[in-house]
Structure formats: C-alpha cells, structure tokens
Amino acid sequence: MLHLASQSPRRRQLLEQIGVAFAVLQVDVAEQRAANESPRDYVSRVACDKARAGWASLDHAGDVVVLGADTEVVLDDEVFGKPRDADAAAAMLRRLSGRTHAVISVVWLVGAAGEQCGSCVSQVRFAQLDEPTIAAYVATGEPFGKAGAYAIQGRGAMLVEHLQGSYSGVMGLPVFETARLLRRFGIIPP
Template identity: 65%
Template sequence: MLFLASRSPRRSALLVQLGLRFEVLDLAIEEIRRAGEPAPDYVSRVAREKAGAGLLQVAGVANARVIGADTEVVLDGEVFGKPADAEAAARMLRRLSGRTHQVLSDVWCVGSAGEAHASCVSEVTFSPLSDPEIAAYVATGEPFGKAGGYAIQGRAAAFVRHLSGSYSGVMGLPLFETAALLRQTGDL
C-alpha cells in the first residue's frame, strides 16, 4: 500500500498523473533549518522526516511504503520558505525579480523493505517584476503556502523567463525522479 506524507494538493495531483493509487497522510513536520545546515541537506532531511513520520503513522499496514517530499527555493544560499504574510511574499518576489534561483526538491520512499532517495535541482529565472506586478500577484493569495512565494503552475508562470530542470519539481514533486524511485519499489 502506498501513502503520501503530504497535505499538498499539488503533490497529490502529480502522483495521480503517474497513475498511482495512494492514500494521503495528514501529519505536521516542523520545517526548521539547523544552524549551518547546507540547503540540500536541509531539504533532504525534511523530506526523510516526513516519510519516516508517515511510516510510523501507518505501522501495522502490510507492505506500507510512504513517499515524503520537500521543495525549497534557494537564492544566494538563503532558503526561502513559505511566506508568513503579504509583506513576506512581496519581499521574496522582489528578491527573485530579474534573477535566477534554484529550486531543490527531494523525495524519499520508505518502507519495511528499506528506503530510497532522489534529489532534483532546477534553476528558474524570473523576469524583472515591478512593484505593481508584485502587489497584484500577492493580492491573488497564490503566494501563500508556496516555497518562495510563487506557484509556477499558476499566475506566476508569467514571471518565468527560463526554466532549466524539472517543472514538476518546481511544483513540489519531481515526477521523473519519483517514478524512478517507485519503479525500484515495484509501485510503478
């Protein structure tokens, strides 16, 4: 039985796109970067913690495998989490404006038979954004609950001048890497 340790509707939709049957686990994992922790290590740790917590939640389910994922926007070594409010979202977007940033996505699949892991790094270049464009975008509410304060699959697609890497990874679950993991576990 396959489980997704995420409340993200985007991650669920992406797994459905692969034709998978799974159940969603509702769990809360504290996403706090440790002092001095490199961004890739942080993203991998959080994804692993989600999968591990999910596996504990379904203990007793025969052949349970749990997918945990994390995605973060990184600019100049700084990890941009989800904006707490409109001011934080606008501040993030101003910093991303006219610049190239990285989007790090990690996926873990854990179960009683072991665990497997994959990472994906994408680069996204935003066009220069004016303050009125930023304010209008923030007013839509779309930046909230999104790493870096934007949704590439939404209105922010108009900001993206260039993408190198995985579109689905920027959304929150790199499908190529996830499919490879699930082929290893026999789920795909």
C-alpha cells in the same frame, strides 16, 4: 500500498497524473533549518522526516510504503519558505526579481524494503518585476502556501523567464525521480 505524507494538493495531483493509487497521511514535522546545514541537506532531511513520521504512524502489515517530499526555493544560500503574509511575499518576489534561483526538490520512500531518496535541482530565472506586477500577483493570493511565494503551475508562470530542470520538481514533486523510486519499490511496474 503507497501513502503520501503530505497535504499538498500539487503532490496529490502529480501522483494522480502518473496513475499511482495512494492514501494521504497527515504528519507534523518541524521545518527549521539547522545551523551550518546546507540548503540541499535541509530539504532532504525534511523530506525524510516526513516519510519516517508517516511510516511510524502506520501498521506495517503488507507492502506499506510512505512517500515524503520537500521543495524549497534557494537564493544566495537562503532558503525561502512559505511567506507568512503579503509583505513577506512581496519581499521574496522583489529579491527573486531579475535573478536566477535554485528550486531543490527531494523525495524519500520508506518501507519494509528500506529507505531511498531521489532529488533534483532546477534553475529558475525570474523576469524583472516592477512594484505593480508584484502587488497584483500578491493580491491574487496565489503566493501563500508556496515556497518562494509563487506557483509555476498558476499565474506565477508569467513571472518565470526561463526554467532549466524539472517543471514538476518546481511544482513540488519531481515526477521522473519519483517514478524511478516507485519502480524500485514495486509500486509501479518497470
């Protein structure tokens, strides 16, 4: 049985899209980047911490597997988390405007068979954004709860000039890498 250690509606949607049955777990994991921790190591650690916390909360009878994931926007070695308010969202969008940033997405599976991870890094280029465009987008409310203050699967798609990499990874769960891990754990057939 697969358990998703995430409350993200996007991750649930992407797992449903590939026909995977799962239960949702609520886990509480600190998301604080350590000093001298690279953005990629940070994202991987948080995803692993989520999977391990979910695993620790369960009865391990049967073929229980926990999926933990994390996705972050990175520009100039700075990890852009979720904006705390409208001003923070607008500031993030201003910094991303006209530039290419990385979106790092990491998935960990933890089960009786061990732990394995998969990851992808996508490059996203934003169009040049003027202040009215930024203000109008922030006013939609869509930037809140989203790393980097945008949702590529929503209105935020209008801000993206170019994507190189995984669309689903930018959404929050790289489907190709996730499916490969789920096959290894016997959750979906080869």
